[in-house]
Amino acid sequence: MMKITDAKVIVTCPGRNFVTLKIYTDEDLYGIGDATLNGREKAVVAYLEEHVIPCLIGMQADRIEDIWQYLYRGCYWRRGPVTMTAISAVDMALWDIKGKAAGMPVYQLxxxxxxxxxxxxxxxxxxxxxxxxxxxxxxxxxxxxxxxxxxxxxxxxxxxxxxxxxxxxxxxxxxxxxxxxxxxxxxxxxxxxxxxxxxxxxxxxxxxxxxxxxxxxxxxxxxxxxxxxxxxxxxxxxxxxxxxxxxxxxxxxxxxxxxxxxxxxxxxxxxxxxxxxxxxxxxxxxxxxxxxxxxxxxxxxxxxxxxxxxxxxxxxxxxxxxxxxxxxxxxxxxxxxxxxxxxxxxxxxxxxxxxxxxxxxxxxxxxxxGLGVDIDEKLAAKYPYQRAYLPINRLQDGTMWNW
Missing domain, CATH: 3.20.20.120 (Enolase-like C-terminal domain)
Incomplete structure (x- = not known):
């Protein structure tokens, strides 16, 4: 049984901000998942670091569906962009690990x-x-x-x-x-x-x-x-x-x-x-x-x-x-x-x-x-986070509108 031993969040800004979750296992395999929420990146970082990663340690990395249900049903406050982006990152990383363990790209699985x-x-x-x-x-x-x-x-x-x-x-x-x-x-x-x-x-x-x-x-x-x-x-x-x-x-x-x-x-x-x-x-x-x-x-x-x-x-x-x-x-x-x-x-x-x-x-x-994508952490560290917002939109009379 391959178990999750650790996980960390990597934030980098090579022209724009990205949040990446990296999950480690006791079989020297790791997986990565995207956790980027444009304009609200740090909210997902906090959600992962404070609320998700502590729960993952010791879980079986191959039980993707069970972990998904645990993170979705177990938080009580379901859905929403922050929660679901965090769950998505975990899910991607676990599929990446499963593909590497099987020696296959994820589409084959x-x-x-x-x-x-x-x-x-x-x-x-x-x-x-x-x-x-x-x-x-x-x-x-x-x-x-x-x-x-x-x-x-x-x-x-x-x-x-x-x-x-x-x-x-x-x-x-x-x-x-x-x-x-x-x-x-x-x-x-x-x-x-x-x-x-x-x-x-x-x-x-x-x-x-x-x-x-x-x-x-x-x-x-x-x-x-x-x-x-x-x-x-x-x-x-x-x-x-x-x-x-x-x-x-x-x-x-x-x-x-x-x-x-x-x-x-x-x-x-x-x-x-x-x-x-x-x-x-x-x-x-x-x-x-x-x-x-x-x-x-x-x-x-x-x-x-x-x-x-x-x-x-x-x-x-x-x-x-x-x-x-x-x-x-x-x-x-x-x-x-x-x-x-x-x-x-x-x-x-x-x-x-x-x-x-x-x-x-x-x-x-x-x-x-796996997913066929990796992260160069040393290079990522050269691009620190920069706060950036999406625009807002107003009608010509000044009324707020959908951007």
Whole structure:
């Protein structure tokens, strides 16, 4: 029986903050898990160090399901992003250990590959329509078959998804939150023009995606979905805030544009109605915030019964550890849809050496035992934590709005 002997939390900032949990065993095997919660990293650090790690010492490392249930049911205060991110980190690390003990990549332990590679999408953005169209072309030239397109909006000084750095977009940009200004009217007038231009330029072949980022009401989102129908989007993401899952029903009633949501979900209960009543087409819950591989398997299995496919979040605030876990999950999961792939900086890639690789629009996790990702602790120590907040959003009259 392989037992957990120790665990520690590593915080590093090679361009942005990452939190990594490392679990040790009495058989000289260790596993790592991503515990990053963008803008609230230290909350998860405290949760792990003060409340989780003391409980793990002496537990059997191979009892992944039992440990998951212990951490979920045993804390009484269930769910929430901090708790579920901490549980996710433990879960990833234990799957990493199990894969190393078996001498297999994790996708083999899940049941083996269901496909040869994992289709991913990149992020193209520009201040103007012309610049965004050009950036989409660059992603096509790199081999991407799917591209998310975001553009600046005339009359607004800044827009979500648009940045000067076209490859390593990082929205957490200040020691205190920066403020953006939003106008739904300007956005609804301008956004469809982008996709009209993209189809005129690149034809029907590339998959095109767009992120609304929770900013519309259901009827506004329904209007946008209707306006985008001629351009056949792969999906329209986060068109409304899903605190009220019923809100997606109004959108679904008015448009056939595919709907994706779930990057801020942390359990199956956040998406139960959406999946059960087929109000979405893609569930975007991610390994690091939705309970790790163990719980994401439950969400995906439930989704498969209702013709909903996976589309895991994969922004730069998810470390290469999470990407390795997601790719092992994606290579196996039968109802896979697509994987978001925002590339990490060279500094981050050096801190987290990894096996996964990109080719012709697809990622593959590789065949290294476990998750296929490690952490260089000496290098990580050279990048100390820097407090960074995500922006906030206000309407033009000053009203707080969803960022």
């Amino acid at each position: 899940l049941g083996g590959a269901s496909r040869d590679g994992v289709m991913v999408y990149g992020h193209a953005n520009g201040e103007t329509l012309e610049e965004t169209v050009e950036e989409v072309g660059k992603y096509i030239d790199m081999g991407y078959k799917a591209i998310r397109a975001q553009t600046g909006i005339p009359g607004l000084p800044s827009t979500y998804g648009v940045s000067g750095d076209k490859m390593f977009y990082e929205p957490a940009n200040g020691a205190l939150p920066s403020e953006n200004v939003w106008s739904t009217e300007k956005y609804l007038t301008h956004a469809p023009k982008l996709f009209e231009r993209l189809r005129e330029t690149y034809g029907d072949e590339p998959h095109l995606l767009h992120d609304v980022h929770h900013r519309l009401t259901p009827i506004e989102a329904a209007r946008l979905g209707k306006l985008l129908e001629p351009y056949r989007l792969f999906w329209m993401e986060d068109c409304v805030a899903a605190d009220n899952q019923e809100g997606l029903r109004r959108v679904r009633e008015h448009t056939v544009t595919p709907l994706a949501i779930g990057e801020i979900f942390n359990s199956i209960w956040n998406c139960k109605t959406l999946i059960e009543e087929q109000l979405i087409d893609y569930i975007r819950a991610t390994v690091v915030h939705a309970g790790g591989i163990t719980h994401l398997r439950q969400i995906a299995g439930f989704a498969a019964l209702h013709h909903v496919r996976t589309g895991c979040h994969g922004a730069t605030d998810l470390s290469p550890v999470c990407m390795g876990a997601a790719l092992n999950f994606n290579l196996w999961v039968p109802n896979f849809g697509i994987q978001e792939y925002m590339r990490h900086t060279p500094e981050t890639d050096a801190v987290f050496p990894h096996e996964y690789s990109f080719k012709d629009g697809y990622l593959h996790p590789g065949n290294k035992p």
